[in-house]
């Protein structure tokens with residue numbers, strides 16, 4: 159007698175679709191937010207900065223020095239803006255932020271190189287923003303191996319060293335994570351879905367309450383689960399539009415390799431979207447009004463972006479933060495998507511990350527249905 | 536008609552009570568409504584009318600009391616009640632961003648009305664809404680919204696109609712049409728419980744109940760309610776009615792002095808005291824006459840009394 163019935167569920171689904179269609183602004187946001195985030199994270203926020211201002215203090219003018227400086231110049235990372243002899247001036251440039259790096263070539267560079275003594279080049283980095291200097295330093299390391307080999311010919315070839323003929327000593331004060339677009343763009347999928355899906359359903363029930371339509375809905379025989387499920391289904395479609403947009407952008411704009419199975423991505427996305435929607439609905443049964451609902455959604459969104467491994471490497475976080483992160487669906491979804499897209503993970507590979515998502519969905523849905531009041535008491 | 540009168544009671548509740556916090560909003564109300572009856576439910580703002588109706592249709596659970604609505608227990612069979620009752624809320628509560636047709640269609644699906652398309656069409660025709668069926672509900676005027684709400688809560692052929700101030704803010708012509716419709720429905724056997732603040736509407740009900748501060752103060756037919764109130768009313772016409780009103784107010788026995796155009800209505804429950812008060816201010820220029828008390832006089836008198844007793 160109190161069973162789930164399809165006709166009531168379907169009535170809610172159709173109603174939500176119509177309302178979504180009429181609410182152009184919200185619908186526009188659903189499409190606009192992923193696009194905006196793609197632009198921001200994909201283009202504007204560059205975690206691999208290039209052409210960083212660099213000063214050279216070369217105490218040696220030998221051919222190897224010239225060749226080395228030329229190689230640095232050719233790498234995209236360093237832009238040589240200054241040459242100086244003075245240590246004090248170099249320090250000042252760094253202090254003022256006019257340069258990001260000072261590269262110190264020792265006076266006996268060429269001589270020691272020829273003797274096979276592996277001379278040390280000191281790179282001083284302004285590492286206040288580790289993300290800015292990290293990739294460049296990494297590049298410098300690999301440059302070392304290759305650049306001088308060209309010049310070490312004939313009898314000098316013995317100096318082509320397996321470990322690199324030159325030793326770099328790097329004074330960086332942080333050890334930044336090297337984030338690339340390959341990592342960010344798939345990660346964005348989870349972030350965008352969390353952001354939009356939770357908010358959209360967090361409003362779903364509070365809106366009915368604020369507009370007074372809730373009283374009517376409660377006066378009809380419709381059941382809580384029918385309302386929940388009916389409100390979730392239309393937004394799964396919206397979530398799929400977002401997933402598709404991001405995948406298209408990843409492929410066409412950012413050239414992210416896609417080794418894995420896209421069908422699997424869509425299947426997992428279904429679980430993830432539903433989990434977020436259920437979370438939103440649960441918020442909306444708790445909130446008194448739309449403002450509160452949005453605030454709750456925001457509280458959920460922040461850890462989802464910060465502790466999920468999207469912004470900062472998961473393993474670098476303290477244990478308590480990892481525990482929080484492990485409770486968030488985005489953490490698991492992120493790993494699954496990166497796994498599928500970049501590593502070609504299959505169903506069995508993603509299972510350890512999939513069951514937490516399913517568990518989260520079940521819990522959120524249960525709490526939501528329980529909290530949804532059937533009466534106005 | 537029916538041999539067993541209890542079987543013909545569509546609403547039969549006793550001792551219904553609802554408290555919000557420590558405030559008793561509905562206090563031990565008994566109510567019986569017969570099939571096909573139009574029952575008026577009146578009372579001042581905040582007296583608990585809406586709360587009482589919500590308990591009848593399964594939206595609120597009573598804190599005390601029991602009874603049946605369309606033969607189902609108001610405490611335990613709320614789902615059954617919801618299926619067979621049409622409830623028109625005080626505030627318009629259909630979807631303003633859906634068209635009229637979409638709203639009706641939604642309700643039909645929710646109630647699983649057979650042959651949905653035909654039901655929607657019939658409903659639109661009967662209420663004269665066909666031409667506006669593609670208009671958004673939010674763009675309708677108050678009168679049309681009220682028509683839509685009535686159409687929507689009738690579409691699943693309920694056995695009981697609960698109407699909470701359906702005509703608030705509706706013009707006189709539309710109100711009259713609305714009441715004609717209600718009478719037509721009642722003639723077909725539908726039972727209607729309706730709240731209103733309009734006295735002319737109260738007079739169109741078969742029976743009335745009056746509540747104030749959650750307490751049922753009177754019930755019965757119009758004449759019974761007026762007679763039981765035991766109110767005496769006099770009218771007076773003549774010069775300087777304002778001065779006369781000031782002189783009357785506050786005298787023992789005088790409870791209400793109300794100006795209607797160029798007459799005053801003076802009423803009180805204690806006929807002898809009222810008579811004495813009138814004699815004290817009598818002036819040959821004034822023309823006094825005993826009158827039948829109006830429903831409004833009766834209600835205001837009851838409300839004043841209730842204020843003393845329950846507040």
Ligand SMILES: Nc1ncnc2c1ncn2[C@@H]1O[C@H](COP(=O)(O)OP(=O)(O)OP(=O)(O)O)[C@@H](O)[C@H]1O
Pocket residue numbers: 555560578579580581582583584585586587625
């Ligand atoms: N959910 C609630 N929580 C607390 N108090 C409530 C709640 N609902 C109603 N009340 C209070 O109960 C009292 C009765 O309210 P109700 O809406 O039933 O009155 P009413 O007779 O319908 O008034 P009106 O004629 O203005 O519609 C009011 O004082 C109101 O503030």
Ligand SMILES: [Mg+2]
Pocket residue numbers: 584585586625699
């Ligand atoms: Mg009310």
